[in-house]
Amino acid sequence: MLQPAALTATAQALTEADARHQQNLAVLQLGVERARFEAERALRQFNNVEPENRLVARTMEKNLEEKLAAVRTAEADLTTQKARRPVALTEEKLAWINSAGADVRAVFKAPTTTLRERKQLIRSVIAEIGITIHTQRRIAELKIVWQGGASTEVSMTMNKPGGRVQVTDEDTISLVRRLAEHYNDRSIAMILAKQKRRTATGLSWTRARIATVRATYGIPAYQQPPKADVSAGCDDALVVTITEAEKILGVSKVTLYRWMKDGFIHGEQITPGAPWRIRIDQAVRDKVRPEVPEGWLGLDEAAKLLGVARQTVLHKVQRGELNAVHVNRGRRKGLRIQVEHDQPGLFDTL
Structure with missing residues (x-):
């Protein structure tokens, strides 16, 4: 459409279209004038009817209404025709198009051109x-009419009834279903972002989009569980987040992550990128104390007394060969080890 010959033909076609438009406009203007003349004559006839001649008056009134309706129709046709006036190119515009038309493809493909500008x-x-839609064959035939009158025909296959072109993959839907049992929509969106997952249309996940997916696939929203009893006498095992475990055990997050790395406590992730969850039972609670038991030693002192390296002492604690507790208060915070007797270890490796 942007070749020099096509541009010249288009300009000629637009000139001819403008001439036809003016001809049609003149015909419609005459039609409006004729309709108005007929309506005025019908009005004069109606006004001249004697009130006693009711039958004649009703006939004249009906005729007047028809003429007035014809006037409104003719005026509407004239207004529509005026709005359809084709583009008129001046000599200056035509010269510019002939020189700049070849650059339109470069402008269209330029990285600085936005999608809105391309449209x-x-x-x-x-x-x-x-x-033209062929329902039985599920085929749509398109006829593109270009400025100037040239046309291009395209045929494309239609979607199946009820089908969608872009849907979220089943793996992501399954993951959202599992995560919704433990996390709210905002947290789920953050987890999917860490895994570099995208929506079916290539967008990043947000709280609103997670909510939309849940509503579409009937996935229940996360419900905050009731606060668990974390008293010392509670025997129930809890699976909690790092933040909740920090409050329950009275130790820092750094210590909890180190314990998980060393295998002292058990941590789990529902999926990579999800927050860590720690299992806390009464056995773990009993090994975190506010005060140092009588005769228990720090890691350095225990290593010196046993004549082994610090790492060896930690391995013995892991294997259950040494009994140990963690003190979470006072100036003597940290690991305390009992080296006098062989007792089951503090943190059994799970």
Whole structure:
């Protein structure tokens, strides 16, 4: 459409279209004048009818209403025709198009051109698009009419009834279903972002999009569980987040992560990128104390007394060969080890 010959033909076609438009406009203007003349004559006839001649008056009134309706129709047709006036190109504009038309493709493909601007470029050369749908064959035939009268025919296969072109993959839906049991929509969106997952349309996940997916697939929203009894006499095992475990055990997050790394406590992730969850039972609670038991030693003192390295002492604690507790208060915080007797270890490796 942007070749020099096509541009010249388009300009000629637009000139001819403008001439036809003016001809049609003149015909419609005459039609409006004729309709107005008929309406005025019908009004004079109606006004001259004697009130006693009711039958004649009703006939004249009906005729007047028809003439007035004809006036409104003719005026509407004239207004519509005026709005359809084709583009008129001046000599200056035509000269510019002939010189700049070859650069439109470069402008269209330029990285600085936005999608909105590309759509505007396409719409500027398209006059209309006609669609013929063949329901049985599920085929749509499109006829693109370009500015100037040239046309292009395209055939495309239609979607199946009820089908969708872009849907979220089953793996992501299954993951959202599992995560919704433990996390709210905002946390789920953050987890999917860490895994570099995208929506079916290539967008990043947000709280609103997670909520939409849940509503579409009937996934219940996360419900905050009731606060568990974390008293010393509670025997129930809890699976809690790092933050909750920090409050329950009275130790820092750094210590909890180190314990998980060393295998002293058990941590789990529902999926990579999800927050860590720690299992806390009464046995773990009993090994975290506010005060140092009588005769228990620090890691350095225990290593010196046993004549082994610090790492060896930690391995013995892991294997249960040494009994140990963690003191979470006072100036003597940290690991305390009993080296006098062989007792079951503090943190059994799970």
